[in-house]
Amino acid sequence: MKTVATLLSGLFLAANAHAAITINIPDNVQVLAVNAEKPDVEGGIFSSIKSLTLADGENQVVFRYTPYFSQGNDRVIVESNPVITKFTANNQELSLDLPEYRNEREAEKQIKNWQVVLVDQQNQPLTIAQDALRKDGMQIGRDFVQESKEYNRTNGVAALTSASAVAVTLPANIKVDSNTAEEMLHFWYQKADAETKAKFKQYINQQ
Template sequence: MRLTKTLLASLILAPSLAYSSVTIDVPSGIQLLTVNGKDAGYSNFGFDSKDNIVLDNGVNQLVFRISKIVMETGSDKTKFKSQPLVATFDAKDKDISISVPNIKTLQQGMEFNSKPTFELVSDSKALVGVKKDQLGLTFSLTADMAQEVKDYNQTNAVASLSHYSQSNTKTVDIQLDDDVYQSLKRSFKSASYEERKKFLTWAISNLEE
């Protein structure tokens, strides 16, 4: 009997366990540098790659770069590594992929570094609320990316964790204000004519408080 109950509980919990995390699909040519401030085990030469990573639901931060072979001049090829890019986002139970332009030449890579664009995509749509930035470092073989990201996150930069937390707090405050308005609106509509008159008289007399 106990075994039957255990199996039943496992079957009930299985769907929720399967969708209790965020999966990041990392396409070829993208190199993860840090994940939530921790070194992702990247190669300084840029030839490593990961198919996907699984993160907890909630706020996460990825720092990555484009790292691929591109055409330089004529038939010559070279390794292009973009400036590190930052994506900070809040997601729950989603499969997300990193989408970047298809850079084929060194010139395109240089233009990308000047004006980088990328998306985090889920269900064929850009994920809403992603904060994006570029670290703008001169990447070197000795760069300590975990330390660089730690320093970045202590600033007020757009995709820093400190700035993201402040932005979310403001969003919550605005949402609470809207909830109060909607509650008052519902109460006013359900009140009688006399009750509405009394409320309006009181509201106008206390408008400046």
């Protein structure tokens, strides 16, 4: 009988052999959720640029733009609304093209209409479906992972399709190549829900 690693790594490594979408994240942008799960953004706390690594294909990311301004000895931060985005990319390095505001007053007037713009290394914009992730009432302590899941059930313009229900963020310590089948096996198995795990086991037992 074939091993679990052989069976499942074949399924997932084939789909993710070039899982190399990298998004450069400046320090004035927050990544609040990725594919309806907690984001895994790489980079130190004092890094001016961090990075988010995603699998090839369709992904959903919730961003918030937080430009800051000096006011005497203080730093004043202006926040945009959280924006939920959906896009498809393959083996690309992407960056955020952010608007610049002259001062806090201008930012407060214009940031409510902020739209996410992702550009490739040739500075060409990526096609993005996006929507404001709104919530009535108190905004402190929001659960953006849960809000993303609820948004996906509404079939909004930036909702994930059913085929994308499993998050595709890759952990930083996994390098996708032919020698990491077992690591990928454990990673994808843990990401699966109970029903999918049962299907995996049934498939394996039939081999």
